[in-house]
Amino acid sequence: MSDEEWERFLRDAEAGAGSAPVEPSARARETERRLRDGAGRPEGWRTYTPASPRPRSRTGWYVAGFVAAVALLAVALFPQQIVGWSGGDGGQDATPLAAETGPPQEAPEAGPGRRATLAEPFRGSPAARWADGAAGITVPEAKATGWMDAAQVEQALGRSRDFLVAAGLDPRVLRGARPTEAITLLNPHQKDVQQYLRAALSAGTPTPDTDPLLLFSRFRPERTRLVGDVVKTRGRLTYREGKRGAVEVTADVTFVYPVTPADGDGEVIRTIVRRQIVMSWDDPDKVATAPGTMTLLSYALDMTNGGCDAPTGYFVPPFGRAAADDEEGATDASRQVDPYDRTEPLDLSGGTGTAGDGCATATRS
DSSP states (O other): OOHHHHHHHHHHHHHTOSOOOOOOOHHHHHHHHHHHHTOOSOOOTTOOOOOOOOOOOOHHHHHHHHHHHHHHHHHHHOHHHHHHHTTOSSSTTSOOOOOOOSOOSSOOOOOOOOOOOSSOTTTTSGGGGSEEGGGGEEOOOOOOBTTBOHHHHHHHHHHHHHHHHHHHTOHHHHTTOOOHHHHTTBOTTOHHHHHHHHHHTSSSOOOTTTOGGGTOOOBOTTTEEESSSOOEEEEEEEEEEOGGGOEEEEEEEEEEEEEEETTOOOOOEEEEEEEEEEEEEOOTTTSOOOTTOBEEEEEEEEEESSOSSSOOSSBOOOOTHHHHHIIIIIEEEEEEEOTTOOSSOOOOSSTTTOSSSOEEEESOO
């Protein structure tokens, strides 16, 4: 406003006449300025013009790719060291193996070889990746075979695994108790097996032919104590039609028992037992048998750290001085066995725990 207009406004206001000049709005002033400057039509209030894209830097991608390549190269060149850095020392946190559904093609790879402890009894062992207890015994799909339909075959397979559990995993049996549940699954009319059971479970000293360890896993509780309540297993059942239409089930299973002296000195040893048992579920119309029981066709074991002297009826882990004695000559260095290698059939000629001319030497435990 000019000075003249302002003075006139004051005079009119004192006299109560006239009207105050109206100041243009901000948008009106902006429109007037654009028209005066020739800026053209103003941009709409709700319009959006995207900014021009900035060139993307590739430096971050190059750095990440270089780091990944170095990591892969390190794993390829130094796998054991990398496993140690990451804490994967074959302990209880190792990635579980898939179930064994067919004959293994190779032995488990050698690990860091670290000693077992009370806190990690499977440390440094391939068994760290095995399943616990009965979960490690693979049962195949049941199909009608011989005199049985599919449902009966499934039941026979389940009872076959039950026998392995009762004979090799029952905590009471492992502490030396009578394997009652396992015995109930054996054909009471099979005379040779019944004679074996009477001799094996009597109070007398067993012979190699009447050793209860041929079928049952047992430790002397006054000498040996299991570490924790987990026994690692790996193996499978297979079946086929046998004689007189029977369903013949073969079990091939390795059990790994972590044990420590009963006096609690902290030493941990793993007793490793591979069992091969052939069971026949017979047609009761053709073979004398009792319902729900099977006939044993053969049974054998191979053991490591279970004893190398005359049979006692119990596994005898080589604690303390016994371990040193084994190193001094109780084992046969000319015969070496990997107790975790399941690629070959069970060696019944001597193994790693039979009495006689000395045990084979286990390459690891």
